[in-house]
Amino acid sequence: MDDQKQYAKLFNDIDSQALISLGIILASVILLTIVSQRGLNWLANRLHGQVRFRIFALVPLTRLVILIVALAIAVPIMIEPSLRNMVTLLGAIGLAIGFALKDYVSSLIAGMVAAVELPYRPGDWVDIEDTYGEVKHVGMRTVEILTPDDDLVAVPHLKLWDTAIYNANNGKTSLQCVASFYLHPEHEADWVRKALRDVALTSAYLKFDQPIIVVAEEKPWGTHYRIRAYPVDPRQQFLFITDLTVRGKQVLSRAGIKPALLPPDMALEAPDAAGGRRGLRH
Amino acid sequence: MPQRSIKAASLPWEIVALEKFCTPQNTQASQWRRSWRATATWLAGKRGAEQQVKEEDELRLLPEVRLAHLVPPIDWSSAAALLSQTIFQHKLDNEPVVFFITPPHGGHAPIVSHWAEQQSVQEIVPPTYQELTDGSLAWVEHCAPFKRWAIPALERHFLRHSYGLQGVREFLERAFSGRLGHGVIGCDSWTYAYLQHAVGVEGAPVFTLQALEGEQLARYFADIANNGENNLCVYSTRTGKQVLAHPEEDETAHKASAHKELQRLAAHCRGHLGIAWHYWRARLRGPASAKEVDASQDTSQELWLVDALADAELPADTGDVAMLVLHTLLLHGGLEDQALGDVLPFSHHEALNARLALTRQGILARKEDGRWQVAPLSYASVRQLLETRNYLVDPL
Known part of the structure; x- marks a missing residue:
């Protein structure tokens, strides 16, 4: 009680x-x-x-x-x-x-x-x-x-x-974007690096107070290039990556550089190689 | 950016190294006022007109003939002479490249052209559009025989396109190494800012026109009106006070109040005469009571300056597509529709649509060479908006 x-x-x-x-x-x-x-x-x-x-x-x-x-x-x-x-x-x-x-x-x-x-x-x-x-x-x-x-x-x-x-x-406002290019091993790497840098420098979406880095990585099937750059506004990231990819492909194709042909099993295994979501940014 | 105190100058021009450029007094206050007005318009819709001493319907537009006498085109040749003097004073005669930059409508191209003419120096012809989009270096090869040369407008020598940087990069590389002799390059300040990042141009000395204060603007506008022969009285519709002080007037207080209105204009234009000239020409009015008189015979000296800074603002909610169009036009010192479509990341149709919409709003204007560029009366608000949205802006 x-x-x-x-x-x-x-x-x-x-x-x-x-x-x-x-x-x-x-x-x-x-x-x-x-x-x-x-x-x-x-x-x-x-x-x-x-x-x-x-x-x-x-x-x-x-x-x-x-x-x-x-x-x-x-x-x-x-x-x-x-x-x-x-x-x-x-x-x-x-x-x-x-x-x-x-x-x-x-x-x-x-x-x-x-x-x-x-x-x-x-x-x-x-x-x-x-x-x-x-x-x-x-x-x-x-x-x-x-x-x-x-x-x-x-x-x-x-x-x-x-x-x-x-x-x-x-x-x-800075968000790094990555555009990937998979190239056949026979090409002039220094030219590709400069050309891809120019592709980034001429993008309308580019943010200039951040660095542009072109990374090349040798793989068994060819060379994997990545352009790392920043758009003016994070909301423009997919437009920016698309712009880099489209114009990068044009430049490489005009120079006669062939894309790498990945074995199908490798394309399925590697999320980066398949162009997955993480592959866009990392 | 530093701001300097008002000082008198006999000539409106002063050519200074880029790092010594400073915006006029009250530039920051002018930007805050513009931001506040844009925010107020955005929150409360179209703002009501400010209280005016003289309403615009009591005034009339001046006839073109009269305007041509009162506000004749800027004669840039004296600035070209000053450029020669500056190059001589700084002992830059043997420098491989000297840059001279001004903002849009700022006169770098005519000044460098006049300089080339005065010095009997060959002008380098810009590449064709086809050469730029192909990445052709033929125009660079043609420069080899020159020992002294001038480029009035470097913005015509590049394109923000996958192949549009190769020519200008090769040219500047040869020029900086001294293989092309000595040259003076006139360049739009926005193009200069872009090429600083894209190509690298820091190695060369850079000069520009120093910003003008209100007092210098007042003296310049008074001098150019009929060669300064008439006693021109211009009143502000905002304050009802005289805008131009006359040399014979000794009252310092009166002079100071007269220059205040033009100081406001100078701050709004960041001290750029080319832009202030357009404002002055667009905003001068005559009294409506004189309309019975034949316009061409009208010599009345009482004129009014309509509230100089109103109605030339870009809305704060301007979309990304419009911002990209404006930024692209500024970086290239103006572009034609075809080129605009080629350098923007969307279809020609979308680019044209955006360009048309901006033209309708009065934000863009067609230049004499057929290119579209940000209109002088919109430049200040466009620059400010681009800056707030983190786009690359010019150093002036």
């Missing part, structure tokens, strides 16, 4: 005034979150360059701040915030989470960590497990990634704990 009274005392008396206050807090949180998230996304989507990424980075941070402030106001309304009460409440919550909502809450906590550590933010191009695309939204539980195939993939923040996250531009 005493224990029952003790637990009942954990919570304050929830009268109509307290209910109204909690309702107002809840409504304010929802309203402020929607307004800030939509407003910041709307603004960032209309901007370019570094400012765009800075505003995108504010999206999850703003939501986190709103939630913390709301909790700081709402908790003392519901419970007497003494040490004993807090330990009891957190213990009960921890038990429930441990058994039933482990992954869900783990994602929520990872979401908070993501808002502070910023391993990804809207506008970044990330590769998480097998999903590559632009981060469109960093939610409470998931991060939404729009792939080049126009699929919206929701990846739980949970992945943050044990998965490598590749961020291609990390909140900046």
Whole structure:
């Protein structure tokens, strides 16, 4: 009987005034979150360059701040915030989470960590497990990634704990692109290197304050060339790679340089050689 | 970029080394004002006109004949003489290559042409479009016999095309090594910026026209109007105050307020006379009450300068295709439609469509040689927008 009274005392008396206050807090949180998230996304989507990424980075941070402030106001309304009460409440919550909502809450906590550590933010191009695309939204539980195939993939923040996250531009405007060329071994390598560099230098998408590197690698079937360069805007990466590839092929073909003919089994085995997604960037 | 204090100069020209170029006072403030206006327009739609002392419907356009007297074309020959003097003073007569760069509409081509004429130096003929797209080096071979030569517009000697750099690279390599004797190269500042990255041109001395302050602009515009014989009174529609101070006026405060309006113009144009001249010519108006008089006989000296910086802005939400077209045109000092289609990474139809849309907005204008280029009145906002979007911009 005493224990029952003790637990009942954990919570304050929830009268109509307290209910109204909690309702107002809840409504304010929802309203402020929607307004800030939509407003910041709307603004960032209309901007370019570094400012765009800075505003995108504010999206999850703003939501986190709103939630913390709301909790700081709402908790003392519901419970007497003494040490004993807090330990009891957190213990009960921890038990429930441990058994039933482990992954869900783990994602929520990872979401908070993501808002502070910023391993990804809207506008970044990330590769998480097998999903590559632009981060469109960093939610409470998931991060939404729009792939080049126009699929919206929701990846739980949970992945943050044990998965490598590749961020291609990390909140900046520089994103390296790679265009690959597979050539027959009989050719003048120095000429090809210069010609491919000129192909990059004459691209309309090229960002000039970053280096252009042409890498040649000898393989059993021929030579693998890669142009590593940066587009003006990360969103232009596929157009940039296409432009480099199309014009690079034209130049090489006009010079009579033959492409390498890879054995079919090798083409299937090597994702780079098959022109896979990772092959575009690495 | 450093900004300098206003100083008087008897001639509008001053040729300086590129690293000594500095934009006029208030250039940064002018850029912020432009950004603010673009943001306000974007957020609130088309902005309302600013309050004017004199409304534009109370004014009329000046007839071409009168404009030709009031704002005659810039005579670049005196700048060419100054270029000779600069080369002599810096003891660069025996330098293999000297660059002279200005922004679009800035006069590098006529100045170097005048210089070549004054010095009886041979001009190198630019390659044909076919030679550029084929990567032909024939035009470079033809330069071998010259001992002294000039290129008025280097932008006509290259193309941002897979084969369009070979000729200019070979030419500059020979020129820098001294195998072609001595030469002066006039070059668009955007082309210069591009070739710095694509070919490497840092080895040669580079000169440019120093930016003009408002006071120098005021003196220049007063001098060129009917050779400075008439007492021209130009009032600002924005402030109602005189824009040009007269030499006989001694009141320093009055002079300072008069130059303020043109300082605003100088800052907007980054001190480039060629661009300021276009603004001045496009914005001069006469009082509408004089319309009964035969236009060609109209000699009234009261003129108005319409709010010089309004309505020449590029929208902040301009798309990528338009930005690529504008950047390409600036890098090449203007291009024809065929060439534009060849150097852009999309179809000729798309390039033409984008070019037409920009022309309709008044952002592009056709030059006398048939090439399309960013219009002088749009240049400032186009340059600023390209810079904010991380495109390569010129050093001026």
